[in-house]
Amino acid sequence: MAASYLADNQQRFLDELLDWLRIPSVSADPKFQGDVRRAADFLKARLEEAGVNNVALCETAGNPIVYGDYLTDPALPTVLVYGHYDVQPADPYELWQSPPFEPVIKDGKIYARGACDDKGQAYMHVKAFEMMMRDGQGGVPCNIKFMIEGEEEIGSNNLALFVQANKEKLQADVILLSDTGIIANDVPSIEVGLRGLSYHEVEVTGPNRDLHSGLYGGAVQNPINALCAMIASLHDENGHITIPAFYANVEELTPAARAELAKAPFNEAEFEASIGLPVAYGEAGYSTPERTSIRPTLDVNGIWGGYTGEGAKTVIASKAFAKISMRLVPNQTSDEITALFQEHFTRIAPAGVTVQVRPHHGGEPVVTPTDSAAYRAAAAAMETTFGKAPVPTRGGGSIPIVAMFKSELGIDSVLLGFGLDSDAIHSPNEHFGVFNFLKGIETIPHFYRNYAAAETR
Ligand code: BES
Ligand code: MN
Ligand code: MN
Numbered sequence: 001m002a003a004s005y006l007a008d009n010q011q012r013f014l015d016e017l018l019d020w021l022r023i024p025s026v027s028a029d030p031k032f033q034g035d036v037r038r039a040a041d042f043l044k045a046r047l048e049e050a051g052v053n054n055v056a057l058c059e060t061a062g063n064p065i066v067y068g069d070y071l072t073d074p075a076l077p078t079v080l081v082y083g084h085y086d087v088q089p090a091d092p093y094e095l096w097q098s099p100p101f102e103p104v105i106k107d108g109k110i111y112a113r114g115a116c117d118d119k120g121q122a123y124m125h126v127k128a129f130e131m132m133m134r135d136g137q138g139g140v141p142c143n144i145k146f147m148i149e150g151e152e153e154i155g156s157n158n159l160a161l162f163v164q165a166n167k168e169k170l171q172a173d174v175i176l177l178s179d180t181g182i183i184a185n186d187v188p189s190i191e192v193g194l195r196g197l198s199y200h201e202v203e204v205t206g207p208n209r210d211l212h213s214g215l216y217g218g219a220v221q222n223p224i225n226a227l228c229a230m231i232a233s234l235h236d237e238n239g240h241i242t243i244p245a246f247y248a249n250v251e252e253l254t255p256a257a258r259a260e261l262a263k264a265p266f267n268e269a270e271f272e273a274s275i276g277l278p279v280a281y282g283e284a285g286y287s288t289p290e291r292t293s294i295r296p297t298l299d300v301n302g303i304w305g306g307y308t309g310e311g312a313k314t315v316i317a318s319k320a321f322a323k324i325s326m327r328l329v330p331n332q333t334s335d336e337i338t339a340l341f342q343e344h345f346t347r348i349a350p351a352g353v354t355v356q357v358r359p360h361h362g363g364e365p366v367v368t369p370t371d372s373a374a375y376r377a378a379a380a381a382m383e384t385t386f387g388k389a390p391v392p393t394r395g396g397g398s399i400p401i402v403a404m405f406k407s408e409l410g411i412d413s414v415l416l417g418f419g420l421d422s423d424a425i426h427s428p429n430e431h432f433g434v435f436n437f438l439k440g441i442e443t444i445p446h447f448y449r450n451y452a453a454a455e456t457r
Contacts, residue, residue, distance in 0.1 A: 005135035021103040021112040027086035050130035060158035063150030077455035078143040080172035083122030084152030087114035095428035109431040116432035117425035121178035124440035141452035155361030174374040180417030188386040191415040193394035196328030196365035198337040203356040211316040221352025227320040238284035251330045293394035334362030363400025373454040381446035
């Protein structure tokens with residue numbers, strides 16, 4: 001019985017996940033390189049134990065990709081499971097109530113960096129596979145390929161090359177991933193879109209050295225003042241982005257499509273309260289859920305320069321810096337927006353400073369189909385385990401490889417995520433509900449069974 005297999009083994013499933021979470025697989029910081037590899041080795045061993053075949057670390061110029069498969073019958077559909085075992089840096093450490101790599105379960109939640117994004121969610125797939133192998137409920141009804149990477153949080157550049165070089169090996173009927181969320185534990189949903197990304201570091205240079213702000217103040221363009229003014233000018237009073245042609249290709253949804261998306265329950269007051277704000281803010285003419293899903297945005301992620309130490313230092317800095325990102329929607333492309341940003345931000349520099357724009361990684365937006373056998377299989381699986389049909393939603397986050405799966409392999413994805421917006425991914429005290437972890441393990445086998453029933457040749 002599936003329910004009893006899960007109940008009988010849930011403590012071990014959690015213990016194993018906690019062991020994995022103890023390995024600080026931070027991809028952004030080279031000092032964790034050895035740990036990243038240990039996390040890959042750990043996953044390889046768990047996949048092998050579960051009965052996955054051909055498990056291997058595929059080497060790249062960066063972190064290894066963990067691949068394995070279970071291919072039993074060409075008449076069955078093939079599902080490629082994607083996930084990532086790398087995590088975001090845990091800083092600032094002092095804001096964690098328990099250390100990020102010493103996972104604890106408290107009030108029904110697993111607290112650790114990567115608990116939700118994405119080790120906890122990727123591990124649901126490993127345990128769902130084990131369960132199908134062992135619970136006597138008919139076995140594994142699809143061909144499955146696992147591909148879990150170690151560089152999602154830094155842009156998936158090496159995975160992109162791996163995908164291009166291994167198109168045959170990666171052929172599948174659908175991609176299944178759990179790296180997104182649901183609306184609430186009693187409001188299941190499936191994300192059917194992700195935003196793209198264009199990310200830049202900008203450097204504004206003024207005088208050739210830091211200057212005394214009394215001797216020189218008033219006579220020179222202050223690079224920090226200039227950078228702030230430039231940034232401030234990127235939005236108008238309606239929250240629109242002022243970069244010329246920024247919206248040129250933005251897909252405008254029909255009123256009917258907007259009404260459809262607006263059916264997803266959303267409570268503005270709860271949203272505001274959950275992040276300690278008196279009022280939400282954003283582009284005029286759009287609701288809060290629209291602002292975080294179907295509309296493109298521009299945000300400063302960090303800004304620095306000058307004196308930030310103790311006390312006061314009267315100085316005009318030589319340089320100022322910022323990291324600026326834009327979330328993109330269909331049919332914007334990261335190349336197009338990167339070029340527009342670079343051109344515009346350089347052009348608006350006031351006299352007395354020079355500007356350099358250095359693009360980082362980007363990614364393309366994607367919309368996934370709802371009229372496919374795979375989507376229906378996922379929706380029916382959630383309906384079975386939540387007792388309620390899921391609502392399709394458009395997500396605000398980015399998983400750049402998903403658009404590439406479509407463009408390079410021609411394969412659509414199903415974003416069968418189980419996280420919550422309140423899980424604090426990328427933040428201190430990231431967590432993942434034990435309920436969500438177990439619900440994922442319970443739901444995934446239903447997806448395979450539903451999909452196989454619809455798609456077996
Ligand atoms: N899993 C997230 C993306 C996500 C989270 C999508 C929640 C939808 C709901 C992913 O790991 C992530 O953090 N992506 C980055 C982009 C990447 C290029 C660093 C992001 O969205 O900032
Ligand atoms: Mn993720
Ligand atoms: Mn992430």
